[in-house]
Amino acid sequence: MRFLFSRLVHGIFLLIGISVLAFLLFAxxxxxxxxEIRLNPQISPETLVALRHQYGFDDSIAVRYAxxxxxxxxxxxxxxxxxxxxxxxxxxxxxxxxxxxxxxATLLAWLVAIPIGVISAAKxxxxxxxxxxxxxxxxxxxPDLLISLSFLxxxxxxxxxxxxxxxxxxxxxxxWPEKLKDIALHAAIPIxxxxxxxxxxLIRHIRATMVETLQSPFVRAARAHGIxxxxxxxxxxxxxxxxxxxxxxxxxxxxxxGAALITEIVMSWPGLGPLLLESVLARDLYVxxxxxxxxxxxxxxxxxxxDLLLFASDPRIRTKSAG
Amino acid sequence: xxxxxxxxxxxxxxxxxxxxxxxAWAIVPPQPVRPGEELALSTAQSGKYGGRxxxxxxxxxxxxxxxxxxxxxxxxITGRLNADLIHINRATQNTEPALAKSWKVSKDGxxxxxxxxxxxxxxxxxxxxADDVVFSFAVYLDEKLHSPxxxxxxxxxxxIAVTKVDAYTVAFQLAxxxxxxxxxxxxxxILPRHLLLKTYExxxxxxxxxxSAIASExxxxxxxxxxxxxxxxxxxxxxxxxxxxxxxxxxxLPYLDEITFLFVPSEDAQVIRxxxxxxxxxxxxxxxxxxxxxxxQQARAFHMNDLGPGLEYNFLFFNLNSVLPKGAGSVAAKQDxxxxxxxxxxxxxxxDRDSITKLVYRGRATSLVTHVNPxxxxxxxxxxxxxxxxxxxxxxxxxxxxxxxxxxxxxxSASGAPVEFSILTSSSxxxxxxxxxxxxxxxxxxxxxxxxxxxxxxxxxxRVFQTHEYEAAVLGLGGGDVDPNPQMxxxxxxxxNHLWNLGENKPATPWEAEIDxxxxxxxxxxKVPARKRLYDRVQQLVADNLPIICLASPNILVGxxxxxxxxxxxxxxxxxxxxxxxxxxx
Numbered sequence: 001m002r003f004l005f006s007r008l009v010h011g012i013f014l015l016i017g018i019s020v021l022a023f024l025l026f027a028x029x030x031x032x033x034x035x036e037i038r039l040n041p042q043i044s045p046e047t048l049v050a051l052r053h054q055y056g057f058d059d060s061i062a063v064r065y066a067x068x069x070x071x072x073x074x075x076x077x078x079x080x081x082x083x084x085x086x087x088x089x090x091x092x093x094x095x096x097x098x099x100x101x102x103x104x105a106t107l108l109a110w111l112v113a114i115p116i117g118v119i120s121a122a123k124x125x126x127x128x129x130x131x132x133x134x135x136x137x138x139x140x141x142x143p144d145l146l147i148s149l150s151f152l153x154x155x156x157x158x159x160x161x162x163x164x165x166x167x168x169x170x171x172x173x174x175x176w177p178e179k180l181k182d183i184a185l186h187a188a189i190p191i192x193x194x195x196x197x198x199x200x201x202l203i204r205h206i207r208a209t210m211v212e213t214l215q216s217p218f219v220r221a222a223r224a225h226g227i228x229x230x231x232x233x234x235x236x237x238x239x240x241x242x243x244x245x246x247x248x249x250x251x252x253x254x255x256x257x258g259a260a261l262i263t264e265i266v267m268s269w270p271g272l273g274p275l276l277l278e279s280v281l282a283r284d285l286y287v288x289x290x291x292x293x294x295x296x297x298x299x300x301x302x303x304x305x306x307d308l309l310l311f312a313s314d315p316r317i318r319t320k321s322a323g
Numbered sequence: 324x325x326x327x328x329x330x331x332x333x334x335x336x337x338x339x340x341x342x343x344x345x346x347a348w349a350i351v352p353p354q355p356v357r358p359g360e361e362l363a364l365s366t367a368q369s370g371k372y373g374g375r376x377x378x379x380x381x382x383x384x385x386x387x388x389x390x391x392x393x394x395x396x397x398x399x400i401t402g403r404l405n406a407d408l409i410h411i412n413r414a415t416q417n418t419e420p421a422l423a424k425s426w427k428v429s430k431d432g433x434x435x436x437x438x439x440x441x442x443x444x445x446x447x448x449x450x451x452x453a454d455d456v457v458f459s460f461a462v463y464l465d466e467k468l469h470s471p472x473x474x475x476x477x478x479x480x481x482x483i484a485v486t487k488v489d490a491y492t493v494a495f496q497l498a499x500x501x502x503x504x505x506x507x508x509x510x511x512x513i514l515p516r517h518l519l520l521k522t523y524e525x526x527x528x529x530x531x532x533x534x535s536a537i538a539s540e541x542x543x544x545x546x547x548x549x550x551x552x553x554x555x556x557x558x559x560x561x562x563x564x565x566x567x568x569x570x571x572x573x574x575x576l577p578y579l580d581e582i583t584f585l586f587v588p589s590e591d592a593q594v595i596r597x598x599x600x601x602x603x604x605x606x607x608x609x610x611x612x613x614x615x616x617x618x619x620q621q622a623r624a625f626h627m628n629d630l631g632p633g634l635e636y637n638f639l640f641f642n643l644n645s646v647l648p649k650g651a652g653s654v655a656a657k658q659d660x661x662x663x664x665x666x667x668x669x670x671x672x673x674x675d676r677d678s679i680t681k682l683v684y685r686g687r688a689t690s691l692v693t694h695v696n697p698x699x700x701x702x703x704x705x706x707x708x709x710x711x712x713x714x715x716x717x718x719x720x721x722x723x724x725x726x727x728x729x730x731x732x733x734x735x736s737a738s739g740a741p742v743e744f745s746i747l748t749s750s751s752x753x754x755x756x757x758x759x760x761x762x763x764x765x766x767x768x769x770x771x772x773x774x775x776x777x778x779x780x781x782x783x784x785x786r787v788f789q790t791h792e793y794e795a796a797v798l799g800l801g802g803g804d805v806d807p808n809p810q811m812x813x814x815x816x817x818x819x820n821h822l823w824n825l826g827e828n829k830p831a832t833p834w835e836a837e838i839d840x841x842x843x844x845x846x847x848x849x850k851v852p853a854r855k856r857l858y859d860r861v862q863q864l865v866a867d868n869l870p871i872i873c874l875a876s877p878n879i880l881v882g883x884x885x886x887x888x889x890x891x892x893x894x895x896x897x898x899x900x901x902x903x904x905x906x907x908x909x
Binding site: 036047051166270271 | 474
């Protein structure tokens with residue numbers, strides 16, 4: 001209980017800190033939402049002045065932050081200047097779409113990384129390990145953007161996959177199984193790109209932890225007792241190496257969120273990424289703050305889940321926390 | 324018994340939901356023409372009903388509210404949902420009757436009396452009359468709403484007075500004669516009073532018809548009505564069954580069942596979507612992408628069109644602002660050069676505009692001498708001609724202005740300072756960055772060291788409009804219309820887009836004073852030939868004094884699948900969908 005409470009307090013302070021930082025960075029950035037409207041020769045200077053006043057650009061950043069924080073405490077995270085709708089409404093659908101990519105991608109990445117990392121550790125310095133290492137290095141040095149564009153080119157040339165968006169035209173007329181298939185087809189490339197962006201890091205960590213654990217005295221003892229290799233690796237060594245990997249889960253979600261922003265933009269996936277980019281360029285302050293806070297929340301949720309798993313899996317942590 | 328009732332209810336409930344869904348996705352047929360309807364006749368080729376057209380937009384619409392919209396994507400969609408009283412035909416560039424079937428102008432040019440079409444209905448079936456017009460203009464002119472359209476409706480510092488004469492006649496009283504006043508009405512959407520009056524009275528019209536609005540609670544007089552909006556993905560509009568235009572065979576337009584706007588944030592991704600067949604039309608692309616698509620057009624059953632130069636003009640300009648920020652001493656020192664007209668002429672003479680059009684736009688652009696390009700046939704002054712590029716002539720002008728060269732070829736001012744300055748450009752606009760680099764190279768040949776500084780677009784605008792911390796910049800301006808009036812804010816010395824010297828209380832130079840006078844005079848001159856003479860003189864003054872050094876106007880490049888009938892793109896915005904009501908699928 002105390003653990004949950006401390007996590008909650010920590011999370012609230014982090015959110016406030018991030019919001020202050022985001023506001024300050026925005027204050028330092030030149031230009032504001034009406035800057036681009038100025039280029040429209042049909043809009044008079046009086047209208048621009050009125051718009052600036054309406055959006056509160058005449059107030060200092062401290063006053064604007066105080067107003068925003070006061071409203072946010074009542075659940076109002078501000079209005080989008082561009083869309084003229086509450087930020088929460090704008091972000092709701094996008095968060096769900098981003099999670100539709102990142103959750104399966106996280107799951108798949110771990111499912112792929114665990115056996116490869118374990119085998120790579122078990123076959124240390126042999127051709128299997130070297131092949132995995134080569135693949136990993138290649139993926140690590142290839143920018144996510146290039147991977148996305150290569151898959152797009154593949155989709156365009158073969159026609160096997162759609163070249164963007166989340167659903168096809170005519171999606172609404174489809175029946176449920178067709179709808180699921182349609183979304184799965186659209187998500188296939190972005191999820192693959194996300195998996196490829198995170199898998200090398202996971203494999204390296206799993207391999208390193210496994211190699212370290214394999215050198216433990218209990219493994220030598222287990223080998224001496226004649227426990228079969230596969231059973232030894234997955235039933236004894238892997239659980240023992242689990243703690244650092246569970247901590248990595250939270251960080252892998254952060255990594256994925258970062259990668260998802262780029263992938264969503266390239267693949268026209270209607271998630272947080274395109275909205276965040278558009279809002280930053282348009283200086284749509286409250287949308288940016290909202291999107292940043294949502295990303296922080298998702299990251300915190302990932303870290304929190306990994307903490308809970310750690311708490312459940314390691315009796316030492318439970319004892320320390322109780323003490 | 325009770326359980327059975329519940330089951331029956333849930334089955335019935337499911338049935339109703341299924342029926343509603345089926346209705347939501349059913350195709351809306353056009354309503355038969357009724358006696359007494361005063362419909363407009365389309366002169367385009369008669370087409371056939373049916374089908375869905377898809378086109379990509381660079382960004383999402385921000386609103387469906389015509390009162391508050393400022394962005395291009397919202398305009399592109401709402402333009403198809405609404406109609407205006409008098410419309411600019413994008414093909415002829417002239418005005419034509421729309422919801423107003425005819426109009427009369429008083430002899431003094433101050434009163435416009437418009438006759439409205441009878442029997443016209445909004446997309447929800449409600450009748451349209453003069454009350455809707457009076458209501459719409461009251462909303463646009465409401466100061467509290469800050470509608471961008473309001474500025475168009477203020478003539479001689481006074482808002483246009485709109486009065487209902489009878490149910491189908493409306494009078495517009497202007498404070499002073501206004502040239503081409505009919506053009507003001509273009510794109511001023513007529514709003515449904517029956518749906519929005521209450522919202523307006525509650526002071527909430529600015530929030531109405533946002534992207535989260537329910538489609539069935541909206542109505543307009545355009546050829547289509549909103550069907551569905553999926554955030555981040557697409558918006559679909561469907562046929563307005565009551566639309567007020569018919570074809571030669573007396574069939575009610577539009578032909579298309581639906582148009583879907585896909586939100587595709589990058590130009591390259593839009594090209595891929597067009598190549599893959601997901602979209603049927605494409606517009607606004609670079610010459611590089613045009614070349615890629617041109618190679619593919621035979622194999623993939625689409626065709627590309629180069630419409631020639633559009634209304635956008637790109638230019639170089641110097642910071643001539645009289646008020647500079649503290650610490651901008653270096654800019655102030657360089658302004659001595661920038662203010663010399665010989666210096667600006669020398670820069671203009673040194674720039675190789677042909678290289679810009681060839682290298683940056685692959686030849687799909689036109690070199691410019693002023694802001695009016697050859698596409699604007701009505702207003703171009705043919706006597707203002709671009710002199711061929713000449714580095715020798717540029718050197719001669721600089722020598723006359725008191726500049727000289729050091730042994731190593733560096734140009735120095737009369738005080739011996741080397742002539743060097745920075746050119747700001749938008750980092751997100753590859754073409755303008757390339758233009759700045761070509762200028763840098765051209766100026767090097769006459770001993771000037773120019774540094775290209777790409778900046779994020781809003782940062783660039785902040786420097787130009789707010790802080791004035793810049794020496795020179797490359798920018799582009801466009802125009803929604805060929806008429807000179809939308810350019811008032813650029814050329815009046817008090818204008819908000821008088822980029823080179825913002826916030827002037829009075830003209831800084833005699834030629835700017837003359838331009839002020841000419842622009843104001845043409846605004847209230849009703850005879851077109853007389854206006855043309857005045858605007859010709861403005862172009863001559865711009866070419867002589869070069870407050871902006873015009874460079875190039877890119878061509879409008881568009882494409883469409885071969886199956887799209889009545890495809891008749893225009894150089895005026897919206898380039899490919901301006902006649903959406905006449906488009907059909909073969």
